[in-house]
Amino acid sequence: MIEFKSVSKLYPDGTRAVDDFSVVIPSRKTTVFVGSSGCGKTTLLRMINRMVDPTDGVIEIDGDDIAKTEPVHLRRGIGYVMQNSGLLPHRRVIDNVATVLFLNKVPKPQAYARANELLDTVGLDRSLAKRYPGELSGGQQQRVGVARGLAANPNILLMDEPFGAVDPIVRVDLQAETMRLQRELDKTIVFVTHDIDEAFLLGDQVLILEKGAKIAQQGTPEEILANPASDFVANFIGADRGKRRLTVDSKVKPRGDDLVLIDAGGYAAGVISAPDGKLATGTASPKSRSISNKTSQAGDA
Amino acid sequence: MQWVWENFPQIWALTLDHIGLSAPPIVIGFVLSIPLGYWASRSRVARSILLSVFSILYTLPALVLFVTVPVALGLAILDPNNVIVALTIYAMAIMIRSANDAFGSVSADVRESARAVGYSPVQRFFRVELPLAGPVLLAGIRVVSVSTVSLATVGGFIGIPSLGNLFQTGFQIHFFPELWAGIVAVLIVAAVFDLILSGLGRLLIPWNRRRTRRRATRMVAKEVIA
Numbered sequence: 353m354i355e356f357k358s359v360s361k362l363y364p365d366g367t368r369a370v371d372d373f374s375v376v377i378p379s380r381k382t383t384v385f386v387g388s389s390g391c392g393k394t395t396l397l398r399m400i401n402r403m404v405d406p407t408d409g410v411i412e413i414d415g416d417d418i419a420k421t422e423p424v425h426l427r428r429g430i431g432y433v434m435q436n437s438g439l440l441p442h443r444r445v446i447d448n449v450a451t452v453l454f455l456n457k458v459p460k461p462q463a464y465a466r467a468n469e470l471l472d473t474v475g476l477d478r479s480l481a482k483r484y485p486g487e488l489s490g491g492q493q494q495r496v497g498v499a500r501g502l503a504a505n506p507n508i509l510l511m512d513e514p515f516g517a518v519d520p521i522v523r524v525d526l527q528a529e530t531m532r533l534q535r536e537l538d539k540t541i542v543f544v545t546h547d548i549d550e551a552f553l554l555g556d557q558v559l560i561l562e563k564g565a566k567i568a569q570q571g572t573p574e575e576i577l578a579n580p581a582s583d584f585v586a587n588f589i590g591a592d593r594g595k596r597r598l599t600v601d602s603k604v605k606p607r608g609d610d611l612v613l614i615d616a617g618g619y620a621a622g623v624i625s626a627p628d629g630k631l632a633t634g635t636a637s638p639k640s641r642s643i644s645n646k647t648s649q650a651g652d653a
Numbered sequence: 654m655q656w657v658w659e660n661f662p663q664i665w666a667l668t669l670d671h672i673g674l675s676a677p678p679i680v681i682g683f684v685l686s687i688p689l690g691y692w693a694s695r696s697r698v699a700r701s702i703l704l705s706v707f708s709i710l711y712t713l714p715a716l717v718l719f720v721t722v723p724v725a726l727g728l729a730i731l732d733p734n735n736v737i738v739a740l741t742i743y744a745m746a747i748m749i750r751s752a753n754d755a756f757g758s759v760s761a762d763v764r765e766s767a768r769a770v771g772y773s774p775v776q777r778f779f780r781v782e783l784p785l786a787g788p789v790l791l792a793g794i795r796v797v798s799v800s801t802v803s804l805a806t807v808g809g810f811i812g813i814p815s816l817g818n819l820f821q822t823g824f825q826i827h828f829f830p831e832l833w834a835g836i837v838a839v840l841i842v843a844a845v846f847d848l849i850l851s852g853l854g855r856l857l858i859p860w861n862r863r864r865t866r867r868r869a870t871r872m873v874a875k876e877v878i879a
């Protein structure tokens with residue numbers, strides 16, 4: 353569990369990036385910070401591994417004040433994945449993945465064995481191990497970044513817009529992979545994005561942030577969609593434009609029991625099965641938001 | 654050619670003197686420029702002070718330095734160390750600028766991510782920033798090497814033995830074989846130094862693909878012209 357207690361960050365140039373921020377981030381769940389550019393998401397994330405120190409307030413991990421932990425030591429126990437992968441261009445893929453293990457003085461053979469396993473875990477072919485990062489596609493580099501983040505088997509994984517720079521198809525793939533990893537490895541993931549759809553897809557808990565990391569609304573995706581707390585939130589999630597309000601298309605008659613759903617703009621948004629005219633119902637639960645593993649291997653090779 | 658064979662021992666001795674004068678400034682200048690260049694790349698104040706001081710020193714004619722260094726350091730006027738100190742200053746004038754560019758060329762993303770995975774500041778310098786600055790540093794030291802080898806000939810004019818002696822006397826007595834032997838010997842020394850440096854570079858910077866190497870050379874070339 354990560355807890356922010358009245359945390360503020362004032363940068364030396366006078367920017368108040370975070371203003372009196374308090375939140376509890378539960379263990380073994382995915383918490384997403386979503387908000388527009390400059391609202392303080394990265395600053396929040398970097399305070400968790402002390403790349404940025406708060407000017408006020410306390411951050412605790414499992415009840416311990418992180419200000420008392422030596423930053424370098426703290427960072428070696430927390431995975432960090434960033435937008436442009438941040439891989440070391442002069443080290444081969446396998447060495448990049450094993451970086452943290454080397455820093456933690458794990459003997460080479462064990463470190464390489466573990467790094468190879470991690471390539472499997474993130475769905476990368478082991479034949480890529482000997483390449484330099486510059487010789488991989490953007491999607492592959494992000495996977496290596498995730499593998500590196502997982503190397504020390506950290507309980508906490510921080511992800512800062514990790515899929516912001518890959519194309520939409522690979523992105524869907526990597527999102528699915530992240531959900532699979534979360535399920536299998538049971539990590540506490542703190543995920544930053546400015547894409548609300550990504551936030552709702554991945555988050556068990558979503559925090560919609562305004563400037564200064566002010567919390568506009570906090571809750572599960574279902575809660576936020578059902579009850580936007582303010583006009584700002586409604587606007588941000590697109591509810592006011594009716595983007596998410598779906599209606600059954602009365603003109604199209606597909607085969608079978610399916611009906612086509614359209615959004616307010618008139619665009620087809622999906623299908624719903626309606627045997628004998630009765631709409632299918634279900635219960636929202638994060639663990640059911642799984643995507644078939646079959647999709648996870650394709651895409652970015 | 655006849656003259657060369659007859660005087661080979663003398664040419665060889667002067668070549669060794671020449672190497673003795675030019676190799677230390679290249680090495681010392683490089684080693685001193687690394688921390689200074691790194692400092693310059695991290696602090697705007699340090700950068701403007703270091704770069705302007707060394708540009709001024711660089712514009713001083715070699716003979717002026719050769720005469721003022723012994724006075725400043727209290728050395729005998731014929732001490733070869735004078736030449737070594739003066740050449741080191743010239744080497745640093747080029748190399749600090751190049752090291753500043755080299756460290757500036759390491760992407761902020763990579764530095765941040767090295768921090769994030771838990772490199773300590775010292776580890777980050779030696780294992781991430783220094784190796785990644787390598788291609789531009791290499792291009793810089795190759796320029797320094799050629800310029801130092803050619804500048805060292807000036808030692809001859811103030812009575813400190815170097816290959817410069819050959820073209821000095823050759824010039825004075827209008828004896829062209831000696832003049833040419835001096836020029837060719839200087840070129841050979843410069844070429845050998847360059848081969849050694851590029852070989853070391855290939856050994857130490859294996860990830861350096863053709864593209865980044867060309868970019869590094871271009872960066873240094875731009876500066877030397879500027």
Ligand SMILES: Nc1ncnc2c1ncn2[C@@H]1O[C@H](COP(=O)(O)OP(=O)(O)OP(=O)(O)O)[C@@H](O)[C@H]1O
Pocket residue numbers: 363364365367368369387388389390391392393394395396546
């Ligand atoms: N090192 C710094 N010095 C001064 N101001 C900073 C620094 N880092 C960030 N800021 C400022 O703090 C605010 C929050 O920045 P932050 O990077 O946390 O935003 P963000 O939500 O991650 O934005 P983005 O979505 O664009 O990545 C911005 O106004 C930014 O300009």
Ligand SMILES: [Mg+2]
Pocket residue numbers: 393394395512
């Ligand atoms: Mg950010």
